Amino acid sequence: MAVACALGELLTVLDDFGVLALAVCAPALLALPLRRRLPLTALCATLPAVATWHLLLPAMITMYVVASSRSPGRTRLSCGLLCAAALCPWPLAAVGELTPSELLGTVEAAGLLSIGPTALGLLAGARAETEAQLVRLRASREREQRLGAERAVIRERARLARDMHDTISHHVSIIVVQAGALRSVETDPAKRADAESIRKHGVRALEELRDMVGVLRGADGPVTVPAGPPRLADLPGLVADSMLDITADLPALAERSWRPGLETAAYRIVQEALNNVRKHAPGASVALSAAVAEDRGSLVLEVRNGPPGQRREGPGETTGGHGLVGLRERAEQLGGRLTASPSAGGGFLVRAVLPL
Numbered sequence: 001m002a003v004a005c006a007l008g009e010l011l012t013v014l015d016d017f018g019v020l021a022l023a024v025c026a027p028a029l030l031a032l033p034l035r036r037r038l039p040l041t042a043l044c045a046t047l048p049a050v051a052t053w054h055l056l057l058p059a060m061i062t063m064y065v066v067a068s069s070r071s072p073g074r075t076r077l078s079c080g081l082l083c084a085a086a087l088c089p090w091p092l093a094a095v096g097e098l099t100p101s102e103l104l105g106t107v108e109a110a111g112l113l114s115i116g117p118t119a120l121g122l123l124a125g126a127r128a129e130t131e132a133q134l135v136r137l138r139a140s141r142e143r144e145q146r147l148g149a150e151r152a153v154i155r156e157r158a159r160l161a162r163d164m165h166d167t168i169s170h171h172v173s174i175i176v177v178q179a180g181a182l183r184s185v186e187t188d189p190a191k192r193a194d195a196e197s198i199r200k201h202g203v204r205a206l207e208e209l210r211d212m213v214g215v216l217r218g219a220d221g222p223v224t225v226p227a228g229p230p231r232l233a234d235l236p237g238l239v240a241d242s243m244l245d246i247t248a249d250l251p252a253l254a255e256r257s258w259r260p261g262l263e264t265a266a267y268r269i270v271q272e273a274l275n276n277v278r279k280h281a282p283g284a285s286v287a288l289s290a291a292v293a294e295d296r297g298s299l300v301l302e303v304r305n306g307p308p309g310q311r312r313e314g315p316g317e318t319t320g321g322h323g324l325v326g327l328r329e330r331a332e333q334l335g336g337r338l339t340a341s342p343s344a345g346g347g348f349l350v351r352a353v354l355p356l
Contacts, residue, residue, distance in 0.1 A: 004071035067121025283309025
C-alpha cells in the first residue's frame, strides 16, 4: 500500500522526469519496503528525493515507522535529518534568491513534513504500547484470579481434612474400640464374628480415611503410606463380609491385568450396590456377576437383588444419599455407563459397563 502511494506520487513528476529525478526517486522507492527492518537506512535513502522535492511520501512513511518504533534517540535524529533535507533549497545557489515569505513557507513546509509523521508515529506507538499493557494487565488479573481460586481450593481441602480427621475419624475410632471390646467379652460365636467384622471394617475405614486426609492435605503435611486401592480380587472378601445372601459369579477375576483405576471403580460400584441392598432391601437375595463382555472390550458388572425380605428389628439406616449419582460418575470417568432400574418381581438391578 505504501509503495503504491509513492508510485502514485511519482506520476505527478513525470513531466519533469530526468536524470536527477531518476537518481533520487529510485533509491527512495527501493528503500521503502525496507522501512521496518532498516528504518534509519531507508529514511536516509529517501532524503535526496525530499531535498529536490521530487518525492515526499516515501520519507514521510518511513518517518512514521521510525517514530512508531518507540526509540526516542532514533526518532529525534530522523526527524532532524528530514527537517534539514526539507529546508535545504535546490539548487543550493537559489538560497539567496528566496524572499522572506518564501523562506517562511519553506520552514513551515519542512516543519509539517517532519513533525507531522513523527507525531502520528509517536501516537501509534503509544497506542500499541497501551494495548500491550492492557493485555499484560488482563493476563495478570486472570493469573491472580486463578491463584486466588487455587488458594481457596487449598483452604477448603484443608478444612475438609480437619473435619474428617476431627469428627469422622473420632467416631469411627470409637466404633472400632467398642467392637473390639464386644468381641472380647462376647461368648456367642455368631455375635463375636459380627463384632470382629465391625472392627475389621472400622479399621479399614480409618486407613482409607487417613489416606484421604493425606491427599487433601497435599504438601501441607506428610502423607501416610496408602493401604492400597481395592482390586477385583478383593470382591470375594467383600461378598463374605456383606452379611447378605449373595450368589456370586466372578469369572473376570482370572481374566487379565486391568488398566489403572478400573479395578478400584469396579470394586466401589459393587460395594455401593451391595450397601444399597442392605439399606433398601434387607433380607433380599442378591446375584452378583463380574465378567468380560463377549467382544472382549469391556467389563460388565451386575448386582441384581430380589424383593426385600422381612425387615430386621431396630433403627433403619439413613437413606436419601448420593450413592447412585456417585456410581454413575465413577463409570463415566472411565468412559463407561451405569444403569439402575427396578427389575421384574419387585427387585432392583444395577449394571455397569466399563471399557477395558
